Amino acid sequence: xxxxxxxxxxxxxxxxxxxxxxxxxxxxxxxxxxxxxxxxxxxxxxxxxxxxxxxxxxxxxxxxxxxxxxxxxxxxxxxxxxxxxxxxxxxxxxxxxxxxxxxxxxxxxxxxxxxxxxxxxxxxxxxxxxxxxxxxxxxxxxxxxxxxxxxxxxxxxxxxxxxxxxxxxxxxxxxxxxxxxxxxxxxxxxxxxxxxxxxxxxxxxxxxxxxxxxxxxxxxxxxxxxxxxxxxxxxxxxxxxxxxxxxxxxxxxxxxxxxxxxxxxxxxxxx
Amino acid sequence: xxxxxxxxxxxxxxxxxxxxxxxxxxxxxxxxxxxxxxxxxxxxxxxxxxxxxxxxxxxxxxxxxxxxxxxxxxxxxxxxxxxxxxxxxxxxxxxxxxxxxxxxxxxxxxxxxxxxxxxxxxxxxxxxxxxxxxxxxxxxxxxxxxxxxxxxxxxxxxxxxxxxxxxxxxxxxxxxxxxxxxxxxxxxxxxxxxxxxxxxxxxxxxxxxxxxxxxxxxxxxxxxxxxxxxxxxxxxxxxxxxxxxxxxxxxxxxxxxxxxxxxxxxxxxxx
Numbered sequence: 204x205x206x207x208x209x210x211x212x213x214x215x216x217x218x219x220x221x222x223x224x225x226x227x228x229x230x231x232x233x234x235x236x237x238x239x240x241x242x243x244x245x246x247x248x249x250x251x252x253x254x255x256x257x258x259x260x261x262x263x264x265x266x267x268x269x270x271x272x273x274x275x276x277x278x279x280x281x282x283x284x285x286x287x288x289x290x291x292x293x294x295x296x297x298x299x300x301x302x303x304x305x306x307x308x309x310x311x312x313x314x315x316x317x318x319x320x321x322x323x324x325x326x327x328x329x330x331x332x333x334x335x336x337x338x339x340x341x342x343x344x345x346x347x348x349x350x351x352x353x354x355x356x357x358x359x360x361x362x363x364x365x366x367x368x369x370x371x372x373x374x375x376x377x378x379x380x381x382x383x384x385x386x387x388x389x390x391x392x393x394x395x396x397x398x399x400x401x402x403x404x405x406x407x408x409x410x411x412x413x414x415x416x417x418x419x420x421x422x423x424x425x426x427x428x429x430x431x432x433x434x435x436x437x438x439x440x441x442x443x444x445x446x447x448x449x450x451x452x453x454x455x456x457x458x459x460x461x462x463x464x465x466x467x468x469x470x471x472x473x474x
Numbered sequence: 475x476x477x478x479x480x481x482x483x484x485x486x487x488x489x490x491x492x493x494x495x496x497x498x499x500x501x502x503x504x505x506x507x508x509x510x511x512x513x514x515x516x517x518x519x520x521x522x523x524x525x526x527x528x529x530x531x532x533x534x535x536x537x538x539x540x541x542x543x544x545x546x547x548x549x550x551x552x553x554x555x556x557x558x559x560x561x562x563x564x565x566x567x568x569x570x571x572x573x574x575x576x577x578x579x580x581x582x583x584x585x586x587x588x589x590x591x592x593x594x595x596x597x598x599x600x601x602x603x604x605x606x607x608x609x610x611x612x613x614x615x616x617x618x619x620x621x622x623x624x625x626x627x628x629x630x631x632x633x634x635x636x637x638x639x640x641x642x643x644x645x646x647x648x649x650x651x652x653x654x655x656x657x658x659x660x661x662x663x664x665x666x667x668x669x670x671x672x673x674x675x676x677x678x679x680x681x682x683x684x685x686x687x688x689x690x691x692x693x694x695x696x697x698x699x700x701x702x703x704x705x706x707x708x709x710x711x712x713x714x715x716x717x718x719x720x721x722x723x724x725x726x727x728x729x730x731x732x733x734x735x736x737x738x739x740x741x742x743x744x745x
Contacts, residue, residue: 210527223520227500228621232528232614249494255678256481257503259671261613264630265720266713269674274681280681309676309688313717316689323721327744328633328730328736331605332702335630338562342532346617350499351708362599373682392727394706395497399528401539405580407526408544410551411644417580418587429629442537446584448537450594459599462563463744466598473598473734473744 209233212229215323218402231350238354241296241387250351251299254386257347258340269329270337271306273372274299274379282370284383287367288360290458297387302361302368303341305333307471308377322376325472337381348386358383365465376470379400395436399427480504486698489673502621507668509625512567512658521622522570525657528618529611540600541608541622542575544643544651551642555654558638559631560728573639574612575631578742579648594646595745608652619657629654634729636736646745647741652710697722 206225213233251274256274263429275281276299284302285294294300307324314321324331345355361368361383368380387394407422425441432438453460466473477496484504485491504588522545529543532600546552547570555573556565565571578595585592594600616626632639641650660666676691691692724731737744 206524211603213531214529218591220523223522224518224622225524225617226621228502229524229528231499232618233529233531235533237533246580249492251494251678252491252674253477253496253500255674256484256743257500259503259674259677260484260506260668262506262508262616262628263671264628265716266669267717267720268677269676271679271683273681275681277681287672301515306677307683310717310721312685312688312720313692313714316546317714317718319718319722321718321721323727323731326727326731326733328727328733329721331633331733332630334602334606335609338606340611340740342610342613343617345487345533346614347497347503350497351495355534357535357610359603361658364604368594369548373684375683378683386565395534397531398537398547399613400534403523403526403530405521406530406577408542408643410544410546410548412542412575412646412649413644414580414583414646417583421584443584443588446538446581447588447590447592450581450585450592450600451536453589453593453597456594456597456599460594460597462597462599462602464484474731 212397213400214402214474216400219424220403224380232346234397235349235394239356240393241293241295241385242389242390243296243298244388245298254344254347258344261339261343263336267332269306269310269333270340271304271378272296273302273304275302283371284368285362287364288358288383289363291358291360293356293385294358294383297385299386301384302319302372302380303328303337304374304378305337305386306378307333308375311377325474327473330466330471334381341384344384353386354389356385358385358421360457362428362462364469365462369469376393379466379469379471385434396434399431478739483668484671485673486670488694491674491711503617505668506620507666508627509660510564510627511664512564512656513661513662514567514569516569525615526573529615532610532614534607537544538603540577540581540604541611542577542580542649544573544575546571546573553644555632555639558635559629562629562631564627564656565654566630568656570657572652572655572657573643574608574653575645575649576601576608576652576653577647577649582648596745598744601737601742601744605652610657613685624657625660627656629656633733636733637739640740650737650740650742666741668706670702711725
């Protein structure tokens with residue numbers, strides 16, 4: 204697909220950014236969609252290992268590698284994890300469900316084996332490094348999966364009950380499931396289209412942060428996303444209203460308002 | 475490069491995982507290296523917009539898009555940011571320095587314009603969503619940059635002083651620089667080689683977490699990374715010792731032990 208068409212699909216015809224250098228990888232990245240309906244077909248042999256090799260090839264802070272991944276294929280276990288995530292049916296449908304772990308437990312075992320204590324472990328910073336590195340790794344796995352013709356969707360709702368996920372996966376203290384990822388062959392039946400994002404000037408700042416013109420950009424995006432929703436027989440209320448609905452009430456966090464307590468219980472003091 | 479060679483470079487010859495399906499994108503992902511020496515050559519016109527389009531194509535939790543990016547090219551500003559990051563010279567060398575922002579300020583402005591308050595904003599969960607989505611976006615930008623022949627390195631050390639970064643970039647309350655990213659043409663002079671990672675069985679778990687065999691895997695990795703370091707005239711002490719040095723003492727966090735206080739000062743209560 205020519206770059207201009209890919210950018211038009213991502214931003215809408217009225218907000219195409221300047222077209223710069225391009226590559227086939229850019230075509231693939233711009234074509235990303237999250238997929239929530241999967242065929243039951245198993246993955247080719249070795250797919251998991253390939254995805255993990257891509258994930259481990261991402262950068263990792265100071266080469267600490269403070270993340271792990273648990274590959275779940277057992278239908279009963281997937282069903283229990285889907286229940287934690289509010290019953291999202293695609294977790295049961297997909298042949299491979301990956302849970303990405305912020306993992307300071309391996310580092311703790313290393314220190315114990317060496318007879319040392321690690322003063323840096325209890326800090327919010329160290330948890331954040333682990334969570335961010337898990338995210339970089341997972342995104343590489345997503346790009347890798349899509350390059351193999353597979354589809355994915357992130358499942359942040361595992362954080363609705365981080366303790367239940369830890370118990371289900373037998374995570375040791377200092378390990379926490381940051382998010383899940385469905386991997387599989389997309390069911391072609393539901394309509395598939397790239398979802399538009401905010402116009403670039405709303406998120407890209409030069410030298411210093413600025414928000415002038417932001418209200419007009421948001422209004423334009425409300426309209427663009429409304430047209431997208433109408434094409435997919437989704438309720439066409441404004442993006443603005445979706446944001447208000449998601450963040451307006453504590454109840455909409457679905458338990459994630461307890462994340463700090465859950466993390467402390469799982470061995471992250473977040474000092 | 476055949477898949478097996480790429481995997482051997484990433485894991486060492488003794489720990490090549492099973493070879494599964496493969497693609498040219500996999501070749502690119504497996505070939506990643508962080509680059510810390512840049513030529514001063516400017517980037518082709520439109521490169522920044524292309525990288526941001528790739529970044530915005532990554533998944534974002536509930537489509538909230540709670541991240542921003544500040545593109546820094548001014549040499550004086552890069553020098554000041556390099557000082558925050560402990561004087562890393564590649565920040566000054568690279569033609570484009572991207573600071574990835576966990577940005578709840580845009581959502582706050584949206585709520586103010588609508589005359590609403592957002593109960594969900596003050597929670598650790600909501601900060602984490604913003605930081606993770608910034609990471610997914612940035613990793614897409616990294617993959618995009620490498621597909622254009624450019625190189626990158628993440629700069630977590632911006633968190634040494636998150637308040638100084640916020641002041642430098644005029645970030646509003648509720649916005650925080652999670653990490654930086656150098657983008658540019660690699661200086662070919664320093665030797666370039668893919669860095670080995672832990673053997674897959676140390677980080678990949680099936681159905682439930684397990685750590686049996688971990689000590690042997692770590693010993694093998696200590697040896698592998700020692701050989702890598704020797705080839706690059708770096709001190710060849712064990713990975714184990716690097717981890718102990720990085721996390722053993724609070725002083726090695728270089729100020730990041732104050733991240734929680736800094737975040738609170740920047741408008742993230744982390745409830």
